Amino acid sequence: MAAERLFESFAAHHDSAELLDALATGVVLLDAGLHVLHANMAAQGFMAIGLNQARGKSFTELFADTNGLQGLLTRALEHGEAFSEFELSLRPAGTPREPQLVDLSITRVDAASGQKRLLLEMIDSVPRTRLNRDNELRARLDSSRMMTRQLAHEVKNPLGGLRGAAQLLARQLPDPSLREYTDVIIAEADRLTALVDTMSHSARPSQKERLNIHEVCEHVYRLTVAEADRGVSVERDYDPSVPEGRFDRNQLVQALLNLSRNALQAVGSGGRVVLRTRAVSQVHIGLVRHRLAARIEVLDDGPGVPDAIRSSLFFPLVTARPNGTGLGLAVSQQLVNRNGGVIEFESEPGRTVFRLLLPLETSP
Ligand SMILES: Nc1ncnc2c1ncn2[C@@H]1O[C@H](COP(=O)(O)OP(=O)(O)O)[C@@H](O)[C@H]1O
Ligand SMILES: [Mg+2]
Known part of the structure; x- marks a missing residue:
C-alpha cells in the first residue's frame, strides 16, 4: 500500500515528510493503540499541537469534544474498512479555540510487520459546505425567479385592464370628487405593476x-x-x-x-x-x-x-x-x-x- 510505504520512509527520507507537510490536507498515522506516530503540518494545525508533543499521545485525547471519534477509529481498526465522516466537530484540548468542522477519512493500513495502523486525512469542511449551500440556494432562487416571471406575466395583463377601466370610469363620473376612488385604483395598479416589474426581469436596470x-x-x-x-x-x-x-x-x-x-x-x-x-x-x-x-x-x-x-x-x-x-x-x-x-x-x-x-x- 502506497500510503504505508510513504510513512515507513519518513524516518529515512526527509523529503517525503516535507512533501506531506506541503499538503493542505491533514495527515496522521496512528498505531493500533490510537497513539500518534506521525502528523504532517496541516494535521498539527487541526490538533493545535506540534509533532514532538503529539508523538506517542493518544489521538482522541488531543481533542476536547471528540464527538464519537473513539468509536469511529476503533471501528476502522477492527473491521479494516475505510470510511469518511463529514463535518465532525473537533476542538483541540487545552485551547480556547472554537470547535472546527472537519471532514475525516480513515483508512486502515497494515504495516509489513503485521501491525495495524490507521491513516487519517483531515480537511476543513467549511469551504465545501459553503459552496454546496450557495449552489443549492442559487438553484432554488433560479427556479423561484422563473416562477415569478410567469406569475408577473399573468398578473400584469389584468392590471393593465384594471387601470384602463378605472381611467375610463374617471372620465364618466358625474361628480369629480368621486375621482378620489378611481385615483386609488390607478395608483394601486401602478404600484403593483412596479412591484411585479421589480420581481421579474423586465425591471429597469x-x-x-x-x-x-x-x-x-x-x-x-x-x-x-x-x-x-x-x-x-x-x-x-x-x-x-x-x-x-x-x-x-x-x-x-x-x-x-x-x-x-x-x-x-x-x-x-x-x-x-x-x-x-x-x-x-x-x-x-x-x-x-x-x-x-x-x-x-x-x-x-x-x-x-x-x-x-x-x-x-x-x-x-x-x-x-x-x-x-x-x-x-x-x-x-x-x-x-x-x-x-x-x-x-x-x-x-x-x-x-x-x-x-x-x-x-x-x-x-
Ligand atoms: N422583523 C421580522 N420579525 C418577525 N418576522 C418577520 C420579520 N420580517 C419578516 N418576517 C416574517 O417574514 C414573512 C415574510 O415577509 P415579507 O417577505 O416582507 O412578506 P409579508 O410582509 O408580505 O408577509 C412575514 O410574513 C413575517 O412572518
Ligand atoms: Mg413585508
Missing part, C-alpha cells in the same frame, strides 16, 4: 450613483417614524466612518423600507426598531471576499421570525401574516443582489436582525 448610505438611511428613517405606531421607538445608530459607495438609491430605499416595515409589523404597538450602520472589513458576500463593506441592519425586539418559514423566508409568496403578500423580502433580496450585496438575518424572540451587506471595494 440599476442606476448606480455615488452615494452616502446614511442619506438613504435617513430617508427610510423618516418614513419609518411616520408609519410607526405611537408606542414604538424608532432609533438610529450610525457609523459615520462608512465611506460612500456606488448604488441605486431607489433600490436601496425600497429594500430597506421593506425591512423596516416588517420590523414595525413585528413589534406591534410597543417596542423598538433600530437602524444601524457599520463599516466592516473582510466580509464574504456570496463566495467573494470584500476588503470593505457597508453593513446596514434593521433590528427589532419583536417575537422573531416564525420557525416554519425561516428556511424559505426570501422566496416570493412566503408569508406568515394574514394580509401579507410574501413579496417584501424576496424583492428586497433581489434589489440588494443587483447592487452586489446580500441580505442575511438572525432571529430569536426579542431580537431580530435583518442585515444588509453592500460591497464598497472589491478585492481582486
